[in-house]
Structures are given as structure tokens and as C-alpha cells.
Amino acid sequence: MNEVGVAVVGFGWMGRVHTQAYARVPHHFADLPAVRLVSVADEVPGRAEAAAARYGFGESTESWRDLVGDPRVQAVSITAPNFLHREMGSAFAAAGQHIWIEKPVGLTAADARAIVGEVQVSVGFNYRNAPAVEQAKAIVADGEIGAVTHARFRFLSDYAAHPDGALSWRFERARGGNGVLGDLGAHGVDLVRYLLGEIDSLVADTAIFITERPRPTAATAGHERGSGEPGPVENDDYFGSLLRMASGARVTLDCSRVAVGEQNSYGFEIHGTRGALFWDFRRMGELGVATGSAYQDEPVRTRYVGPLDAEFGAFQPGAGIPMGYDDLKVIEAARFLRSVADDQAYGATVADAIRAAEALDAMAESATSGQWVALPR
Secondary structure (H helix, E strand, O other), rough: OOOEEEEEEEHHHHHHHHHHHHHHHHHOOOOEEEEEEEEEEOOOOOOOHHHHHOOOEEEEEHHHHHOOOOOOEEEEEEEEOHHHHHHHHHHHHHOOOOEEOOOOOOOHHHHHOOOOOOOOOEOHHHHHHHHHHHHHHHHHHOOOOOEEEEEEEEEEEEOOOOOEOOOHEEEEHHHHHEEEEEEEEHHHHHHHHHOOOOOEEEEEEEOOOOOOOEEOOOOOOOOOEEEOEEEEOOOEEEEEEEEOOOOOOOOEEEOOOOOOOOOOEEEEEEEEEEEEEEHHHHOOOOOEEEEOOOOOOOEEEEEEOOOOOHHHHHHHHHHHOOOOHHHHHHHHHHHHHHHHHHOOOOOHHHHHHHHHHHHHHHHHHHHHHHHOOOOOO
């Protein structure tokens, strides 16, 4: 396969990120097929047309259905709101078109399970693509910190902290699902599973802290302020969960979209019987490592990822040079295109989305019942 015809469905911020990632893939991964941007779809009048003119798509449309079964389109990026994922994903998969879809892949685990077909489906769990996270996974697997005993994962953000943030689809149950659980919690659960294995059971609590927001007076593409009449926030601003892992480890995961003073504070602390690991997304190329034989007063050393660690070498020639968020999406795009070319899955798949969604469904159930919930095996 020398070329892959691509369409992008939904052109808010994430649609732009996907498009820019496709454009950068040949700069970093020369062995992959070329990408031809066939079309872009967005229902907001003028948005797709503007995207086509700016980013070089061959054409544009306001209806994503125009692209289903289009023989020029072998692969589709689905970056539309969550409530559309199931319908779009099912249609493109049934038409035999490969899919790169943003998390959480619908509103529930049932939505994720509905996207089936003889196609490759890659999912936007980008934080697992950080070379330092991949290094942490290898350290855990090699037993360098011993058996994992307990860990803390956090995804704290302030993107919805302003009370005048517009009441967009993200805050509606029918279109945005369970709020911060699907938005940041999906990433958190995927990172837990990627590094530590399967979750056995969990208990969770959720809360809505900003109960009303002004309605938007125009189409939104991010986190703009609203100026319309106030309306109710229907899904959660925060959740905290305690996880029992199949390995016996214990994990805490807390996520917030209204954490004043926390700008994308994502990361983890993993403790084992002989050491510990520490990672902060905002210092993406650094991994704190404590190992040795002292057990007590063990110092924490900083390891900088370098050219031999995962895909870091495709971006920078030496350790200590920072990578950025968009670089993780370039890695994701490359793995998706490799999956299409080789007809073999690389990176996060719809199976990972299903397992993450099952955990999120269990958290919602636990928050209602106040009980521990076992996950499907």
C-alpha cells in the first residue's frame, strides 16, 4: 500500500490535531504509506469548507454520511462528539473503512462493542504513547521495582473551572455521557491498564460542583464562555475511585475538570516492593525512578528518555529535548497507518476502549449504589 486516502469527521480542536498529525507522519516515519486528505466533514456551516482550504483536503461536506463507502477513503478519523461515535463508527466499519476514533468511543461499553467489522480500529489513548510511559511499562514488566503494591493516578484539569464556561454538549448526559469519567477518566483507566494490567473491582464517588452554566449562543469548538440563559449541568465534574487490580495491587484514580490551579496535571506514582516510578505529563520526557537495595531513604533519580526509547528517536537526536502533546498524536497516527498497511493492530484498539468503558460504567454504578463493583472478566 503506497497511499492511504483519509477523511476526517468532525473538525473541532481534535479534528485539527488529527489532520496535523497525518501531515507530520512522513517527517518522522518515512517507511509508512503516504496520506492523501480526501475530505473533511463537519455539520457546522462553513467549518469543513474552511478546514479544506487551510489544510489541503480535496473537498469538504457538511454530512459525514457522504463519506461512508466512498472508495477513495480507506481510513477515517472520527473526532466528533461522543454521542455520535457509535453511529459513525458502526457505519464506517460496516463499509470496510479503517477507523482512528477518539476516546471514549461512545457513551457506554455497549457503544464501543457496536463498532465491529473486518477493519482496523485505533483509539485515541495518546498518553500511553509517551516514551517515558513505555519505559515505565518495561520497568514494571521487568520487575525492576519488584511487585507493584499500590499506585496513584491523577488526571486533574481546570478546563471547566470557570462558572461561565458554555453549556456545550460536554455537559449534557445524552451527548456528553458521564462527563469527566468519559473525558479524563477514560485516559486514566487506559493508563492504569496499560501499566498494571486488568482491574478486578472498584468503588467510586462522583460529584457535580458547578450545577449551572450559560448556554452557548454559537457553535463551540473548545471551552469558550457562554452568554445565554443558564441551564443545568447533567454530568460529573469530578470522580475518585479505588481499584483492586487482578494482580492484588491497589490503585487510586481521581479526575477533575474543575480543579483550579491544575493545568493538565496528569501523571502517576507507582510503588513496588523494591522501588517506585513517578511521571508527570507536563515533564513528559522525564521518569522518576527509585530502585536499589536500601528500601528506606532510597533516592529518586531522573531518567530522561533518549533516542533508543520507543519512538523518541523519530523526533529528537538526544535525551532531555522535550516532546509535546501533538508529538504523541503523530505517534498515534503512525501506529494507525501501520495497522492499516500491515492489517495488524498496533497501539490502543477498540478492545482497550471496551475495557476502559466497562470500568467507567462500573464507576457510575458504584457512585449510585455506594458498593464495590466487579468488572467483567
